[in-house]
Amino acid sequence: xxxxxxxxxxxxxxxxxxxxLCYSSGTTGLPKGVMSSHYNMTSQIQCVTPCYPDLRxxxxxxxxxxPFSHIFGLMALIHQPLTTGTPVVVFPRFDEIAxxxxxxxxxxxxxxxxxxxxxxxxxxxxxxxxxxxxxKTVQSGAAPLSAELAMAFETKFPHxxxxxGWGLTETSPTITYCKSEDAALPDKNGNNRKGSVGRxxxxxxxxxVGDDGKDVPEGERxxxxxxxxxxxxxxxxxxxxxxxxxxxxxxxxxxxxVRDDEGWYWIVDRVKELIKYKGFQVPPAELEALLLTHPQLxxxxxxxxxDESQATELPRAYVVAKPGVIKNEKDKVRLQKxxxxxxxxxxxxxKRLRGGVVILDAIPKSxxxxxxxxxxxxxxxxxxxxxxxxxxx
Numbered sequence: 159x160x161x162x163x164x165x166x167x168x169x170x171x172x173x174x175x176x177x178x179l180c181y182s183s184g185t186t187g188l189p190k191g192v193m194s195s196h197y198n199m200t201s202q203i204q205c206v207t208p209c210y211p212d213l214r215x216x217x218x219x220x221x222x223x224x225p226f227s228h229i230f231g232l233m234a235l236i237h238q239p240l241t242t243g244t245p246v247v248v249f250p251r252f253d254e255i256a257x258x259x260x261x262x263x264x265x266x267x268x269x270x271x272x273x274x275x276x277x278x279x280x281x282x283x284x285x286x287x288x289x290x291x292x293x294k295t296v297q298s299g300a301a302p303l304s305a306e307l308a309m310a311f312e313t314k315f316p317h318x319x320x321x322x323g324w325g326l327t328e329t330s331p332t333i334t335y336c337k338s339e340d341a342a343l344p345d346k347n348g349n350n351r352k353g354s355v356g357r358x359x360x361x362x363x364x365x366x367v368g369d370d371g372k373d374v375p376e377g378e379r380x381x382x383x384x385x386x387x388x389x390x391x392x393x394x395x396x397x398x399x400x401x402x403x404x405x406x407x408x409x410x411x412x413x414x415x416v417r418d419d420e421g422w423y424w425i426v427d428r429v430k431e432l433i434k435y436k437g438f439q440v441p442p443a444e445l446e447a448l449l450l451t452h453p454q455l456x457x458x459x460x461x462x463x464x465d466e467s468q469a470t471e472l473p474r475a476y477v478v479a480k481p482g483v484i485k486n487e488k489d490k491v492r493l494q495k496x497x498x499x500x501x502x503x504x505x506x507x508x509k510r511l512r513g514g515v516v517i518l519d520a521i522p523k524s525x526x527x528x529x530x531x532x533x534x535x536x537x538x539x540x541x542x543x544x545x546x547x548x549x550x551x
Contacts, residue, residue: 191394192229192327201387202233202330203241205359209335211295211321213268215243221269221293222248223257228526229327230300234270244268254278258288269296269318272527273303274457276320280310281456281480290315295338297321299331300526302425304447305353308341324355324425326411328403330388334423335359345420353447354422355415362386365408366417381429382415383408414441431531433462436470438508442531445501445509449475452500454483454493459521459529463513463538474513475501476534478521490517516541 213220220239224231235246247264249256252275260266276298279285296311296318308320319338325331336356344350358364365373366380374380385407392400403410414427427441434440442460449458457478462471477497484490494515502510516538522530 191396193391193394194229194330194388195391198330198388198390199233199237201361202332203238205361205386205388206233206238206332206335207241209332209337209359210238210297211268211337213239213242213244215245218244218267219264220244220246221257221261221266221271221296222246223252223275224270224272224300225525228300229325229331230270230272230526233331234297234299252278254282255284258282258284258290261290261293262288265292267292267294269293271296271298272300273298273307274301274523274527276303276307276311277450277457280307280314285314291317293318295319295321297323299323299325301528302443302447303353304450305350306447306451308352320352322353322355324413324423326413328390328409328411329384329386330390332359333362333364333382333384333386336422345418345422351422354424356423357421358423364417364423366415367410376417376419379414379416379426382411382413382423382425384411385409433460433471433473435462435472435508435512436468440471440473440509442473445473445475445505445511446529448501448504449477449497452477452497454480455497456480457521459531459534460511461513461531461534461538463535463542465513472513473509473511474538475511475515476518476521476537477515478518484517493517513538 220235222231222235224235226232226236235248239246247260247266249260261269276296293315294317298308298320299322303320303322308322311320312318320341321336321338322341323332323335325333334356336351336354340356341351341354363385365383366378367383368374368378368380383405389409393403412429413425414429414432416424416426425443427443431442432439433442440462442462445460446458449455449460455477459476461474461476463474464470465472475497479493484493494517497515498511522533524530
């Protein structure tokens with residue numbers, strides 16, 4: 159595929175004609191209005207194709223359950239498959255039974271998914287009814303996938319392996335990619351790389367930047383700044399937001415990551431989502447990954463709630479119990495106490511769930527699988543106000 163001209167090589171009218179808006183919900187829930195060009199998209203295809211599995215028409219079929227309006231679905235289910243001629247089996251939405259039937263009927267070999275889908279399949283009681291052995295690889299993206307969930311999935315489906323990538327709407331989207339076979343390879347200390355989002359794909363540059371604006375040493379947390387051919391033109395009609403996000407050629411992703419000395423990356427949280435407990439940073443994603451390993455839980459979301467008496471945020475967990483765990487109110491209270499104590503025994507002192515444990519029927523999430531923390535914060539605020547009112551009576 160010939161590389162197209164860069165956007166700056168077009169005159170004004172032609173440049174406008176080659177760009178379109180990719181809408182993706184930001185932290186406010188409103189569209190970001192990301193301006194992406196044809197060059198962004200064609201560059202992305204050229205960069206990811208050497209990293210993706212060797213998919214071939216007549217042998218492979220792709221599971222298509224993600225919305226095409228989301229950048230992950232747009233690239234992975236429309237743009238990239240067109241370059242390989244690989245058919246995509248399209249579903250209106252993720253429906254467990256319909257997807258299981260589809261994998262069996264169409265011999266789907268490659269899945270494009272988000273962590274909540276993997277979570278449903280891990281806990282599903284229906285998978286044994288279907289022949290799913292055609293499925294060889296599932297690529298997870300759009301939200302962090304913990305090593306524990308990846309291993310649980312591969313244990314239940316030993317014929318299938320997990321691949322994971324990382325990117326954003328603003329980067330069209332993929333920046334790093336971890337092949338399924340690479341995730342299983344041991345590092346120099348003998349540990350596997352489950353949970354890693356992989357290495358940088360070709361044509362990109364990536365920095366880990368601390369609060370002081372300087373690059374952090376290997377192994378330390380920092381905000382990921384990226385430069386490359388598929389970084390957006392900017393935010394539509396929002397030069398102020400564009401200016402805050404860009405630093406010269408560098409796009410500030412807002413994601414917090416870690417890189418080891420072999421170039422492997424892990425996403426550990428979002429800059430704006432870190433909970434600050436008495437000056438200590440508490441990453442919600444870290445606690446969520448831990449909670450998913452609890453034997454009686456199937457999902458979790460963590461947010462910070464402000465405690466005026468201590469003038470600090472406190473980590474508060476919202477959890478979903480596995481079916482049959484809670485039969486009455488007594489079970490509910492017991493599980494809340496057990497989870498808080500279980501976490502306390504496994505984390506540093508500042509990461510304890512001092513904000514409490516709340517049991518829900520489901521964790522609110524976006525169509526792309528991201529936890530809607532803003533909704534949890536709103537719920538937490540209402541719960542705290544109700545507790546205050548009750549205490550005054």
